[in-house]
Amino acid sequence: MIGGIGLDSILLLMTVLIAIVAVWTKILRHAVILLGIFSFICSFLYLYYGAPDVAIAEAVIGSGLVMLLYLTAIKRYRTYSIIVSVENEDRLEDATMQEFAGSSQGQLLSEIERFCLSRELEPEIVYSRESVAKIAEDGRFDLIVHPEESRFTVYGREDNYLVDELEMLLILHSTDTDTEFVRIGAES
Amino acid sequence: MIRSIAVVIFVALLCGTVLWLSNTEGDPVTPVAAGDDIIDVPGYVLQNFEEQTGARNAVAAIYLNYRVYDTLFEALLLLIAIVGIIHFFRIGIRSEPRTITHQRRTQAGATEQSDIISRITGFLYPVVILFGFYVIANGHNTPGGGFQGGAILATLFIGRFIVNPINDVNASLLHDVEQALFVLILLVPVVFLFYEFSGQFPALNEPFLILMNVLIGIKVCLGLTIVVFRFGFDEENV
Amino acid sequence: MNVGEILSAQNISVVLFFVGLLGLLTQKNIVRTIISVNVMDVGAILFLITVNYIPGSVPPVSPPEGVPVADPLPQALMITAIVIGIAVSAVSLAMFITLFRRYGSADWETVLKRVRER
Numbered sequence: 001m002i003g004g005i006g007l008d009s010i011l012l013l014m015t016v017l018i019a020i021v022a023v024w025t026k027i028l029r030h031a032v033i034l035l036g037i038f039s040f041i042c043s044f045l046y047l048y049y050g051a052p053d054v055a056i057a058e059a060v061i062g063s064g065l066v067m068l069l070y071l072t073a074i075k076r077y078r079t080y081s082i083i084v085s086v087e088n089e090d091r092l093e094d095a096t097m098q099e100f101a102g103s104s105q106g107q108l109l110s111e112i113e114r115f116c117l118s119r120e121l122e123p124e125i126v127y128s129r130e131s132v133a134k135i136a137e138d139g140r141f142d143l144i145v146h147p148e149e150s151r152f153t154v155y156g157r158e159d160n161y162l163v164d165e166l167e168m169l170l171i172l173h174s175t176d177t178d179t180e181f182v183r184i185g186a187e188s
Numbered sequence: 189m190i191r192s193i194a195v196v197i198f199v200a201l202l203c204g205t206v207l208w209l210s211n212t213e214g215d216p217v218t219p220v221a222a223g224d225d226i227i228d229v230p231g232y233v234l235q236n237f238e239e240q241t242g243a244r245n246a247v248a249a250i251y252l253n254y255r256v257y258d259t260l261f262e263a264l265l266l267l268i269a270i271v272g273i274i275h276f277f278r279i280g281i282r283s284e285p286r287t288i289t290h291q292r293r294t295q296a297g298a299t300e301q302s303d304i305i306s307r308i309t310g311f312l313y314p315v316v317i318l319f320g321f322y323v324i325a326n327g328h329n330t331p332g333g334g335f336q337g338g339a340i341l342a343t344l345f346i347g348r349f350i351v352n353p354i355n356d357v358n359a360s361l362l363h364d365v366e367q368a369l370f371v372l373i374l375l376v377p378v379v380f381l382f383y384e385f386s387g388q389f390p391a392l393n394e395p396f397l398i399l400m401n402v403l404i405g406i407k408v409c410l411g412l413t414i415v416v417f418r419f420g421f422d423e424e425n426v
Numbered sequence: 427m428n429v430g431e432i433l434s435a436q437n438i439s440v441v442l443f444f445v446g447l448l449g450l451l452t453q454k455n456i457v458r459t460i461i462s463v464n465v466m467d468v469g470a471i472l473f474l475i476t477v478n479y480i481p482g483s484v485p486p487v488s489p490p491e492g493v494p495v496a497d498p499l500p501q502a503l504m505i506t507a508i509v510i511g512i513a514v515s516a517v518s519l520a521m522f523i524t525l526f527r528r529y530g531s532a533d534w535e536t537v538l539k540r541v542r543e544r
Binding site for chain 3: 008032042050052054069146
């Protein structure tokens with residue numbers, strides 16, 4: 001207690017500083033962690049002001065569950081699922097995939113991966129033996145790559161803007177591979 | 189640029205006005221002067237809650253007895269929020285189960301599990317269960333209650349999700365159970381408080397509080413578990 | 427007026443609310459605006475907890491005689507407010523993920539431009 005400054009004044013000052021940093025920091029993940037710290041200091045404040053029930057609720061919900069929801073949401077919106085439809089392969093094994101990655105088809109995939117990383121997306125590549133029509137009907141994809149002997153067909157959603165940007169990039173950069181873009185209409 | 193500076197100045201002026209207004213001494217407003225009796229709600233609650241509701245925690249007495257409507261509609265709001273989340277994740281995704289035989293190749297190291305975290309979570313399991321049920325069952329005597337205990341129990345399922353991200357929780361079954369619990373949460377206070385059983389049978393007050401806390405705790409636990417699993421596995425088993 | 431009186435919980439909670447409002451008005455990323463709404467939420471809760479606070483109050487759990495007791499009424503309401511707060515942020519994050527899937531951007535202006543183009 002120096003000059004009327006108690007424990008609560010220091011904690012209150014810290015909450016304001018952490019709130020400002022959390023809203024205006026550059027990296028989204030840091031903002032979420034700072035929000036958790038902010039909630040935790042606030043739960044100490046509630047305890048100081050004689051509200052232990054609210055302090056328990058804020059500590060469990062505010063700094064535990066909300067932070068987890070934010071982290072899962074950030075991770076979710078950044079996954080971009082690319083499905084490679086290989087109908088003629090009998091079995092899917094690691095060896096086939098490695099062979100696949102080395103060929104010219106692999107170059108296209110690595111280009112798509114580089115595109116995803118430049119957009120801060122996490123590419124998730126799935127190899128499937130089903131036909132394109134069946135995958136499109138299933139509806140859980142962002143991009144379908146269908147390789148034939150020397151050319152590719154890339155199927156994307158009609159209403160997804162990332163596909164437009166990807167098409168522009170592939171047309172500009174890779175002239176040697178024959179790539180065709182097909183749009184699948186939105187379901188609803 | 190000019191626009192954002194204008195926004196900053198506007199918000200700063202608003203903040204300064206509110207601070208100035210809240211720190212100036214205005215004319216003292218006379219509290220509800222209807223006749224002679226001036227109503228002092230906190231004083232009334234703090235004097236009478238122990239004999240009227242059977243609780244020793246005034247906060248639990250308020251949200252389970254004096255203002256039970258708040259709790260009912262808060263439970264309804266959580267239910268509606270879960271319905272909304274399920275709806276938003278269903279947009280654009282067909283509801284039939286995944287039929288494609290596939291093999292995933294994720295980025296290297298993305299799915300590796302930490303041995304330390306899984307072992308420590310295993311140790312913490314019984315402790316967390318005990319603590320959650322303690323907070324729920326003693327909510328009317330000590331700080332705690334249904335909401336807090338339910339959230340503590342929900343961290344169990346979430347810890348399991350972090351250690352082993354496999355979706356084997358039947359979300360629709362959990363949602364049905366949650367709706368049934370909501371109907372019970374509606375029925376118990378309506379029968380007990382609105383038919384004034386609490387005045388006739390004072391011995392039933394404490395069991396009523398414990399029952400309500402347990403119901404609310406399980407409902408909140410199920411609701412938060414559904415929310416987190418929907419965020420984790422939004423494309424499967426919708 | 428000394429420093430401790432200026433740094434009271436009432437003043438700081440007002441400042442927190444307006445920090446959240448400023449973030450809500452100026453941030454371009456959608457997730458950051460949801461974080462700002464959370465900060466506003468905490469500011470409102472802190473204001474209502476301390477609205478009737480007498481220094482040195484004890485918690486309202488089997489309160490002893492002759493000591494100032496914290497007001498239990500706003501505390502009971504704020505517990506529900508916290509649970510409503512998590513519901514609000516969960517629903518807004520779910521809406522955001524759906525929006526991102528459709529329009530491919532986490533930026534308000536880009537999303538609005540693409541909605542108008544349609």
